[in-house]
Amino acid sequence: MNKSEIKVISVLERVGGFASAQQLHQLLLRGGESIGLTSVYRALQSLVDDKIVDQLRKDDGEAIYRLCGEAHHHHLVCKSCGSTVEIEGSALEKWAKAMAEEHGYREVGHLAEVFGICPKC
């Protein structure tokens, strides 16, 4: 865990939700921190790899990040405003495992997201 990662985590804590890399960088600079955009990207990538940060994509393709718990979960994402809800995925886990076994696949992982338009939008 290096300096950049600590700075990025602390700003993510302050934000308390999703933010893009560029927003986080701006927030850090305005908060008086000295850090380059490159380091923000590097720290975010590393934190995503370590499953400390969740990454997903807005409809325009920009990545947004937030702190997350380690539990494997899935998201329900609003296509319009980007707000997200964590959802329960045991049915999905079972399905993925069943499909993989049926075809003799080992070391199974999966990726799933559900999109829709939230009640507010």
Added chain:
Amino acid sequence: MNKSEIKVISVLERVGGFASAQQLHQLLLRGGESIGLTSVYRALQSLVDDKIVDQLRKDDGEAIYRLCGEAHHHHLVCKSCGSTVEIEGSALEKWAKAMAEEHGYREVGHLAEVFGICPKC
């Protein structure tokens, strides 16, 4: 509905699932069609606006497209050799719909892939 849009729709029909703009362009060229990448993007954008085509983002930020209303299926992808198998997804559909309803989301779509290592590898 112009020529480009018709070409793009026909190749999407052949593909029968998700594909990126660049993949669709390549497929059109290999199929002997003459069309520029610009027109593929323009046609896709226009079809998305008209709700004829669905657009999603992969985790790497690239956009992928498919015909709306197309009975879509999911893939079981081998992490090692890349071979894919189509899998049955009704359990997943139900799960996605249930999760969305539980949170009051409308116009629901989803994206799911299962990864593993196939019997040959």
Added chain:
DNA sequence: AGCACAAATGAAAATGATTTTCATTTTCGT
């Protein structure tokens, strides 16, 4: 402290998907 080597940093360049510009071509109505 002094030295050597690894890790971290960030500015600038590169990348890659997508969009915009703009000059040319095609289509369509009269």
Added chain:
DNA sequence: ACGAAAATGAAAATCATTTTCATTTGTGCT
């Protein structure tokens, strides 16, 4: 056939993200 409007695509622009690389910082060792 004529002119306006729409369509087309090559090249340039854009923008988030990644890579490169020279420099700085941290760490362990003597």
